[in-house]
Amino acid sequence: MRLSRRTSVLALLAGLIASSAYAAEKLPSFKGDINQTSVSGLSSGAFMAAQLQVAYSATITGAGIVAGGPYYCAAGLIANTSICMGQVPFVAPNPALMVSAAQGFAALGQIDSLDNLKNDKVYIFSGTDDSVVKQVAVDATASFFAYAGVPAENLLYVKTVPAGHAFITPSFGNDCSANAGPYISHCIKDGTGYDQAGAILQHIYGTLKAPVTTLSGKIVEFDQRPFAPAISSMAPTGYLYVPKSCADGAACKVHVAIHGCLQSAAAVGDDVYSRTGYNNWADSNDIVVLYPQVNVSYTIPFNPQGCWDWWGYTGSNYA
Template sequence: MSSLRFTLSLALLVALSGSAAAADKLPSFHGDPTQTSVSGLSSGAFMAVQYQVAFSGSIKGAGIVAGGPYYCAAGNVANAAICMGQVPFVPPNPALMVDAAESAAALGQIDPLSDLKNDRIYVFSGTDDTVVRQQAVDATVAFFKLAGVPDANLLYVNDVPAGHAVITPSFGNACDANASPYISHCNVDGQGYDQAGAILTHIYGPLNPPATQPSGQIIAFNQRAFAPATSAMADTAYVYVPKACADGQPCRVHVAIHGCAQSAAVVGDKFYTDTGYNQWADTNNLLVLYPQVDKSLIPFNPQGCWDWFGYTGLNYAVKSAVQMQAIKSMVDTLLAAP
């Protein structure tokens, strides 16, 4: 595990960035931007839904772990309880969310919903999740179906006795936990459930087996270059760079978005080292981007959540939203090498 928990040496930073002075900049690599994918937990899952829907023309697929449908809160935090499935017998209405997405697409604020028909969507809801309950996640599945995602492209896993967490084969809390760091281990059919692998395989198809000991590097970079402090996004974010990508081979990007109270400021390096993405990335030429949001008073974000209800502005769910645009700019930068 220690090989995953180190910062990039000065020599490699120079090699990647060109000079020691530029070491805090996000480096660029070769790759295909149309092979980008996204996943997230909780508020990160709501953000992953928003990102997938808004940029569906250039996003290959998404992994949604305990997240509700697109534009569920409609810009009002008072709707959050319904969107999280916390109001018995009052689930979110996915048809209303599709109407909202169609209206945004008609205005050119997001990509046409027809672009979703070629995308692949993985959705997960643990049966013991007490934070985002299954009736909310059921609505997410219904939303994607109504929006045009074919059944063959949509995988819904809703029978694992998991709490509110990213699921790994062996790291983290007991399977049914609903507690920090919101990473848990579960067994399915007698073996550890590798959620990162399940997400990436569903999106990309058959992949090389994951690395036992990743040989790439985690780079901490200046996220403020992409998002102002008023976005609630942290000063620093992270990207995992497989050796093959650093050596110039073509790569693709997966964006892994943490949940509330799960940024590096709260859980340290656990989300960007222990959720399993890096092992799969290492053998499959995947750059894994780990953007970060921290708690703040201005804007009011006391739990360090991604904006899925409008604390950064009423345009939070469209392409021009400050957090959405920041992620898109980071992805574009990662794949900007000529």
């Protein structure tokens, strides 16, 4: 099987949980609970989060999809990406076709059985002012997961916030309606700053302890190169947030937070891995947060905006 972004991220996850070596340049080992693994992402990272949730539904217990279209929407063709982003008038993604494709992959043993989705939690978000991935595309994501078997009580779709194309925080980032870098914005929902990281994690894991204001843990840089070949355009360095409790040996959950296009550390510095709010929730709830990174590439694969693969530039097995 050709190595894809999907397999690269799962290799990182496996290394995080199982690695026995600890060195500054290597991925450290912690007591990660494989049955308490979840994923979220924005934009191309949201498409990737959907791919991981569907392909590894037996392992990944829940997903947060912020401004992303449904699984296998592009069907391996870059020409379909505009439809999958809701950019083609009067032509919306067809989630029923994508469920059929996923069922076919599962029948061939290429992905996990969709039956596992009955036990998983999925959070979906689309801002009303998002001009990049429009709501018609994200509506199809919600329909996909409903058709694929996620129970209504496990599926949360937030679609009334006047947000642009961004991950949402209570106070950091652009004004709510912005569609611009660093693609992090602050918005008000129900009269208070909207904490999207908390909304995602609590939908997946249930009621959690309140987030801390002062972090006990630290950001750990690690070498991603053992987990993917250079041609994959994975960045040399990835990041973890490790609460002190997890560093001290506590059994911890693992959340994989996946940046969007033009949003890697090379593009926006530490904005995603330090300022989106995940770490504050992780610190008080024994969660290690993995922030994998993909780079801009102008060679093969051609990836000029540093996007995760949701249309097939890494090969036919991308989904």
